[in-house]
Amino acid sequence: MSILVVGSVALDTIRTPFGSCSEELGGSAAYFSVAAGHFDKVNMVAVVGTDFPNEHVEFFKDRGIYLDGLQRMEGKTFRWHGEYGFELGEAKSLQTCVNVFEHFHPVIPEKFKTSDYVFLANIDPSLQLEVLEQVGNPKFVACDTMNFWIMGKRQELLRTIQRVDALILNDAEARQLTGEPNLLKAARNITNMGPKMVIIKKGEHGALLITPEFKFSAPAYPVELLFDPTGAGDSFAGGFVGFMARCGECCEDSLRLAVMYGTVMASFAVERFGVKRLAELDTFSILDRLKELKRLSEFEIQAM
Amino acid sequence: MSILVVGSVALDTIRTPFGSCSEELGGSAAYFSVAAGHFDKVNMVAVVGTDFPNEHVEFFKDRGIYLDGLQRMEGKTFRWHGEYGFELGEAKSLQTCVNVFEHFHPVIPEKFKTSDYVFLANIDPSLQLEVLEQVGNPKFVACDTMNFWIMGKRQELLRTIQRVDALILNDAEARQLTGEPNLLKAARNITNMGPKMVIIKKGEHGALLITPEFKFSAPAYPVELLFDPTGAGDSFAGGFVGFMARCGECCEDSLRLAVMYGTVMASFAVERFGVKRLAELDTFSILDRLKELKRLSEFEIQAM
Numbered sequence: 130m131s132i133l134v135v136g137s138v139a140l141d142t143i144r145t146p147f148g149s150c151s152e153e154l155g156g157s158a159a160y161f162s163v164a165a166g167h168f169d170k171v172n173m174v175a176v177v178g179t180d181f182p183n184e185h186v187e188f189f190k191d192r193g194i195y196l197d198g199l200q201r202m203e204g205k206t207f208r209w210h211g212e213y214g215f216e217l218g219e220a221k222s223l224q225t226c227v228n229v230f231e232h233f234h235p236v237i238p239e240k241f242k243t244s245d246y247v248f249l250a251n252i253d254p255s256l257q258l259e260v261l262e263q264v265g266n267p268k269f270v271a272c273d274t275m276n277f278w279i280m281g282k283r284q285e286l287l288r289t290i291q292r293v294d295a296l297i298l299n300d301a302e303a304r305q306l307t308g309e310p311n312l313l314k315a316a317r318n319i320t321n322m323g324p325k326m327v328i329i330k331k332g333e334h335g336a337l338l339i340t341p342e343f344k345f346s347a348p349a350y351p352v353e354l355l356f357d358p359t360g361a362g363d364s365f366a367g368g369f370v371g372f373m374a375r376c377g378e379c380c381e382d383s384l385r386l387a388v389m390y391g392t393v394m395a396s397f398a399v400e401r402f403g404v405k406r407l408a409e410l411d412t413f414s415i416l417d418r419l420k421e422l423k424r425l426s427e428f429e430i431q432a433m
Numbered sequence: 434m435s436i437l438v439v440g441s442v443a444l445d446t447i448r449t450p451f452g453s454c455s456e457e458l459g460g461s462a463a464y465f466s467v468a469a470g471h472f473d474k475v476n477m478v479a480v481v482g483t484d485f486p487n488e489h490v491e492f493f494k495d496r497g498i499y500l501d502g503l504q505r506m507e508g509k510t511f512r513w514h515g516e517y518g519f520e521l522g523e524a525k526s527l528q529t530c531v532n533v534f535e536h537f538h539p540v541i542p543e544k545f546k547t548s549d550y551v552f553l554a555n556i557d558p559s560l561q562l563e564v565l566e567q568v569g570n571p572k573f574v575a576c577d578t579m580n581f582w583i584m585g586k587r588q589e590l591l592r593t594i595q596r597v598d599a600l601i602l603n604d605a606e607a608r609q610l611t612g613e614p615n616l617l618k619a620a621r622n623i624t625n626m627g628p629k630m631v632i633i634k635k636g637e638h639g640a641l642l643i644t645p646e647f648k649f650s651a652p653a654y655p656v657e658l659l660f661d662p663t664g665a666g667d668s669f670a671g672g673f674v675g676f677m678a679r680c681g682e683c684c685e686d687s688l689r690l691a692v693m694y695g696t697v698m699a700s701f702a703v704e705r706f707g708v709k710r711l712a713e714l715d716t717f718s719i720l721d722r723l724k725e726l727k728r729l730s731e732f733e734i735q736a737m
Contacts, residue, residue, distance in 0.1 A: 168737055215614055310519055312637070313655045333616070334638035337655070346729045348650035351617045351641070375737060385732040412737055419734055425650045426730045428689040430723055433472055433679060433716055 130374040131170040131243075133267075134161045135235045135260045136250025136363070138175040138185075138199070139207040143402060145357050146215050153403040154185045156207060157250035157273070160360035162194045163404040164367025164394040165248075167415060168375040172241040174198030174260070176233040178206040192408065197238040202229040217358050218332070237263040246374040248366055249293070251275050254286040261292050269379060271295040271370050272324075273362065279306050291323035294379075297366055299330045312337065313344075328369070328388065330362055338388045343381055347388045348426045350396035350418065357402050361395040364407060368394030393418045434678040435547075437571075438465045439478040439539045439564045440554025440667070442485070442503070443511040447706060449661050450519050457707040458489045460511060461554035461577070464664035466498045467708040468671025468698040469552075471719060472679040476545040478502030478564070480537040482510040496712065501542040506533040521662050522636075541567040550678040552670055553597070555579050558589040565596055573683060575599040575674050576628075577666065583609050595627035598683075601670055603634045616641065617648075632673070632692065634666055642692045647685055651692045652730045654700035654722065661706050665699040668711060672698030697722045 139156035143149060158175040165171050172195045179201060189196055210224040235256055242265050249257040249272040257272060272293040278286050279302060286306075290296055296319055304310055307318040316327045316339035326340040335349040369391035376383045393415055400406045440462030446455045462479040469475050476499045483505060493500055514528040539560055546569050553561040553576040561576060576597040582590050583606060590610075594600055600623055608614055611622040620631045620643035630644040639653040673695035680687045697719055704710045 217614070310521070311657065311659065313657045331638060334635060335650075335652075344655060344729055345732070346639075346652035346655070347732075348639075348652065348730065351648060351650070353615065353617045355615065372737065376735075382733060382735075386735055389732050390737070415737065416734075423732070423734060425648055426652065428649070428651075428693050428727070429686060430720075430727060431680070431686075431690055433676065433694070433719065 130245045130268075130377055131172060132165050132246040132248065132370055132374045133172045133174065133237070133241050133244035133264065134158050134165070134248045134250060135174040135256070136161060136248075136252055137207050137230060138177050138181070139209050141359060141403070142208070142210045143212070143357055143359055145213045145217065147356050148402070150402040152208075154188070155209070155360060155403055157252075157363040159404055160363035160398060160407070161248055161250060161367040161370075162189065163192060163407040164364040164398070165371035165374070166192050166194055167394075167410060167412070168368070168371030168390070169246075171195065172198060172244055174235050174237060174241065176200040176202055176229050178202060178204045178229045181206045188408070195241070198236065198241055200233070200236065202232070204229040211359065213358065217355055220359065235260050235263070245269070246370050247271070248370045249273065249289070250363060250366070254278050254282050254289040257289045258285065261289070269294050269370070269373055271297055271366060273297045273366060274302065276302055276305055287322060290319075293324050295326045295328060296324040297328045297330065297362070297369070299332070299362070303327070303329050313339065326384070330365060332358070332361075336365070336388055336392060338384060340384075345385045345388060347392050348422060350392060350422055351425070352396055352399055355399050358399050360398050360404065364398035365391040365395040368392070389419060389422060390415070392422060434549045434572075434681055435474040435476060436469050436550040436552065436674055436678045437476045437478065437541070437545050437548035437568065438462050438469070438552045438554060439560070440465060440552075440556055441511050441534060442479040442481050443513050445663060445707070446512070446514045447516070447661055447663055449517045449521065451660050452706070454706040456512075458492070459513065459664060459707055461556075461667040463708055464667035464702060464711070465552055465554060465671040466493065467496060467711040468668040468702070469675035469678070470496045470498055471698075471714060471716070472672070472675030472694070475499065476502060476548055478539050478541060478545065480504040480506055480533050482506060482508045482533045485510045492712070499545070502540065502545055504537070504540065506536070508533040515663065517662065521659055524663065539564050539567070549573070550674050551575070552674045553577065553593070554667060554670070558582050558586050558593040561593045562589065565593070573598050573674070573677055575601055575670060577601050577670060578606065580606055580609055591626060594623070597628050599630045599632060600628040601632045601634065601666070601673070603636070603666070607631070607633050617643065630688070634669060636662070636665075640669070640692055640696060642688060644688075649689045649692060651696050652726060654696060654726055655729070656700055656703055659703050662703050664702050664708065668702035669695040669699040672696070693723055693726060694719075696726060
């Protein structure tokens, strides 16, 4: 199977209580691709400026990520400047320079159009729709979004959501999208909007997968060395969609496990700035952490 | 085995977005006893005023809760008046009339002193210490506390904590007690203060059990009909200590399961005002929910 991702490639400047980085390779498509690349072939569609360092292009290529859809436009690459407080909760955006991303329209290369698995990263829902218009008939489409689009482009977002299999968002966004504080009811409202399933990410509290047929609660990996939460959500999506593509079968068991692979990839991503930690992983380290997570939430029933 | 609980018995007046109740039987010792009473014999030490309705005394007796330690003092019973917003997060205390509780000093009846399992509910840590001075050599002591005591009686609290096996508190309290935002590090700090283990309750996000030897992450039961969160923590403690007493063996497996029984009891408590929902449970309904929780977080590993 192959995976198509459409999202951002950025140069991030980040400060956390534990350190800082400057012009680090980031963006939703970058985190997703490096995470998903451990599972299957990834076709990336994104845009960078003429200033985008060639070493990053080589880095993607070395990881087997197909870049036929990576446009290089006149101008500067998308830059984000953010800061996290001691609690490492929500980032404070100090500066967002969309640069070449402002005029970006995704063009899906012919050979990417038959990708079976599609991830629409957190971009303008109008662009997400443009992607769906261009691809054939993928087996599985997952979609991310954020408060900015829920507020500002609600109608477009609802049209996109209608056509995806899985909506991936965080708890605050699920509440905002539905106006429902109870997460279970919020999830049910969302599946009534079209998606077959919803994944609600809860940061340090894990994730919930909710479908009309079953519910799955994934624990978070208790990260002691939480360094920089940037990209955790996209890395989660990379593990989730990556495993689904690798496995090729969409059933309850594979979905549960896919959420866990997502949890594993997110837990690695936050241990270092940028995508470096994700890049150095091998199959053994991924499986070891998965086993650790299984043990973390395991218990045997014994009658009272 | 038998269980000793020292805490409050109160008459609660509560408003939530879903309804209201007036002078409902509540208080930490009440919730704990009714929950733990499903597992083992409970010896209650608390205080009520002369106005305390006899039907509540009969209710406790009917449930096999031993009331030799329930003092009836001249004056009015502890009353709490609280309100929850639509998010059902933290309660807004509208009025707290401690009444007879102001001069309460726990007196442990002779035949309660050999209780093997002790739960020190959320009361002044000086009173918790008074309890520990009176009991013999219990097998297991669990202790709850809150922000009020962490702020106002820190030294007394630290002296109590030093002598307990398990400290049970919520995530905000764990952070407040230690000044450490990372929950795992906060938990480690707490085990350095004396307790063999810490249970961090995270409300709708489940609970963490952390010991120097292992970590366990319990999912929350996804309650759709969350009605009134009052007493959830004490019901959790009732299931946890109740199962530990029933089982009689303190090992990793029993501790994991005890946290799950705690989760089950808390999930029932919040479905109705007061202790009514807890009181009507039978072994089958408790086990059914436990099985549901097991399925909720189950996954099988399959290599990538």
